Amino acid sequence: MSFSYFAMLGTVLIGVFLALRIRHNRRWALVVGCLSWFLTIFYFLIEFFVIKESMVPYSFLDQPMSDLGVTVCGTNTYLLAPYEICSPAHLLMNWTFTITGLTTVIGAICLQQFWPATRMARVATWLLIIFGLSMSVAGIIPADVSFVWHTLASLPGMFVQIPALFLLGKAIRGIRPKLATWSYICGALTSAVLLSLFLQAFISLPGGLLQRLLYASVYVWSMGTAVVIWRNRGHLLSKEI
Template sequence: MISYVFMGLLTVIGLSAALLLRKYHEITKRIGMVSWVSLSAYFFMEYIVIRAAEAPYNLLRQPMSDLGVTSCGTGTYELATYEICSPYHSLMNWTFTLTGIVTFAGAIFLQQCWPNKRGIRAATVLLVIFGLSYAISGIFPADLNFLIHTFASLPGMFVQIPALILIGVAIKTVMPTLSKWTFFCVFLSTVSLILIFFQPLFNDLPGGLLQRFLYGSVWLWMTVTGIVLWKKE
């Protein structure tokens, strides 16, 4: 339980520090780029946790949250009617939290790289919400507090879409190639979200895979964007 307190404190400290340091342009710009590029490590960490699972884990159908469930058994949380046992749940929840932190830190630090427009400021706020949503899902695993875990995760399912649209529009003339890449990732994330909503009607839809496309398309966008911005310096 103490580790989850530390996760919460680190998230608050990370957000506060990012807001306080955002005007130190050259240093924070580089930190923001590295933060977003580091998101590429998420799926490697997830792979480690999946390999350690002591109950069958279906990558295509089970949600990512199952890997952070702290107890073993059937019915570990409200929607889990199947067996879950993830011995590396602490590693997974730390990964969730740190992923959220580097997401919102990168969004705050890299705002200076975009045109100075109102839409960019709104996009930054939305990406901060996206990162916080993901961090909180690690601080409150589904089996420890299902309501907080679920309601905190909901904004992170859709706020990234308008955020990327706003950025894509703002950079259309100054960074046309990156703008096209942005809208491609918007398309992937939007289609994944729509299919997730249709999952109750079509049980054959791979919910776990769709969830990974939903979030992964944004992390892929951030990773590539971080590299592109670094090369432009």
């Protein structure tokens, strides 16, 4: 692996360390946390550019996101990829996986203190952290470098966000019913998409699009949630949002 991938790992470690330090300052935690979740919108803008740079046809509907991070050109670049892949901007894509996951983690760490002090909220925060780290590690270890470790890293990011959104929705239902409903809606969408991915074994479905929706539902949720928190920043010193 090149130095860039070690730099990605170092960036994640430093980012998590700084988030843990920043969270003790409520004002900075709110600003950094909201900004981090806002930044997830850039994932799909960068992915669009990377797709345009592909040297061979790439199907947004059918091919997985990981194909854009494959570091070599050719066929059979990793297990389950018997088709041709050539993504010259793979390094940019893997940095994008890494940073997008990191922004999710930083937001979860910094904004955790603004949720109710309940076990459900704490568990939801940990699950969101796992979700973000899952994506970051998948960027640090491309599919062609180690398909096994790339897959193992990616798997939690397909599941953990679902209980996270439902648990957080239940935790804030009494104080933020609209935000709770928003969490339930995004959680239900993610659940439906995950079920559709499993149904691919029986019916033909656009797997690439479904995978993107699986992640996009969390990013859209986090951006919407960050807007709500930011609009209520006048209650910065309160224990709950």
